[in-house]
Amino acid sequence: MREILQQLSLNQTQKIRLEAALQQLEESSKASSSSSSAIITVADTIPVNHEDGVLKGHGTSELDGEVVATLCGVLERVNKLVYVRALRARYKPEVGDIIVGRVLEIAPKRWRLEVNFSQDAVLMLSAMNMPDGIQRRRTAVDELNMRSIFEENDVVCAEVRGVHHDGSLQLQARSQKYGKLERGQLLTVPPYLVKRRKQHFHHLEQYGIDLILGCNGFIWVAEHVEMEENEMIEDQENKLEENSKTNKRSMTVEELERSYTPLETRRNICRIANAVRVLSMLGFIISVEVIIDTAEASSFLNIEIKDMLGAEFCVQIAEREAKRRNSLVKKKG
Missing domain, CATH: 2.40.50.100 (RNA polymerase II/Efflux pump adaptor protein, barrel-sandwich hybrid domain)
Structure with missing residues (x-):
């Protein structure tokens, strides 16, 4: 409660309503966990x-x-x-976790990533899916072209390959679903709010965006990109050739149009991102169903995107969640 009060400027009425909602949530959680x-x-x-x-x-x-x-x-x-x-605990990596990270440094045959862990993670060049899509040994030319694949501050999705005895993380990105993430927002939430599930990649069709819930507490919200594997390989090959020429020529009008995200999509990205921020402030478990429900509630209540982080909407979301959990407890009872 104290953490929420520090982030929100609540008036006396809102404070009483929020305390009542949190009290109901606590009682319902005790009732649901008493049997197990x-x-x-x-x-x-x-x-x-x-x-x-x-x-x-x-x-x-x-x-x-x-x-x-x-x-x-x-x-x-x-x-x-x-x-x-x-x-409430820090991120404890397990083999197979889907995580999102940011590239900090390019070292010989490896990238070093910030993944919201006590140590930086390492993505080896040998554990990376190459742009040509062919399984082969990495050459000296591949090592020289590492910056054309990922460079500093790029956001990357990968999988935990293993945890070394010294605590460092080893990552891999051998599938087409992993790799560089673009045209979106990177959000940071406490890792304990993101539970391990069978699916961490989500396509929200009604909003036209992609959502990646990283087990490490990094969440990616971005424009949906629909691309087949062959197209992706060709596109990455073209990027490798074009990246070496970017300093020699400026972007054409067609390239600018291709990299442009429509206004409506950007609004949807911001709405979903603010829904995640609201759930994080309230300390609720973050899942795709709860995120969509929060975003739909803001649209139904005619809440502007910029007002979603305000005190009133946060109190309303807490009250909605308290009612939902109470109804679930009554059904079980």
């Missing part, structure tokens, strides 16, 4: 049967013969293992 997992705080005693040979996991400790919690979170049990899953 218990929410505990620091120093709470965890009921266990010592005769079963309990294994004390993350967020637990033994004190005076009892197992106590050292973190605030949700108590989880897996066979004999007992641990606490923190409600």
Whole structure:
């Protein structure tokens, strides 16, 4: 509540409404989790049967013969293992995670990326899908042309290939769905708000945009680009040839028109991006369904895009979510 008050300038009425909505959300979360997992705080005693040979996991400790919690979170049990899953935690990479990052440096045979982790990630040239689309050994010419593929400050989508013993991330981008991202906005949210799902790439047809929910808390909202693999390979080959000539000539009118994003699409990008920002401010789990619902609510209430980050709309979204969760709890009950 204190974090929300710092970001929003609420009047007294809005503050009371927001407190009531958050209270309802807390009660509904307790009611829904009471049957499965218990929410505990620091120093709470965890009921266990010592005769079963309990294994004390993350967020637990033994004190005076009892197992106590050292973190605030949700108590989880897996066979004999007992641990606490923190409600708010930093990004913990797992192999196969879809992430979005920004290129910081081009080093020999690798790119170094900022991925909202304690260390920078590394994308090796050998783990990158080459523009010609052919699986082959990387040559010295490929290494010289690395800047024509990705350069500093480019936004890139990749997959976690592995985590080294020193904690550094190894990435790969061997599929056509990975690579450089353009014509959009990069948003940063707390990683714990983005849950791992089967699908992290979304095409919002009604808005004509693409949405990538990175497991590391980087979210990409951009104009939808529909391109077949063959067209993509040819286009990337042309880019490699054209990038070496960009300093010699200016862009033609046709090239400018091709790189132009329509005004309506830009408005949709901003509306979806502001919906993500509102959910992040309120601390709600971010999924494509909730994002679309928030964006549609702003359109239904005739809220201008620039006013979506205002206090009134944030309070209304909190009240809507409280009603939705209460109805779900009643249905289960």
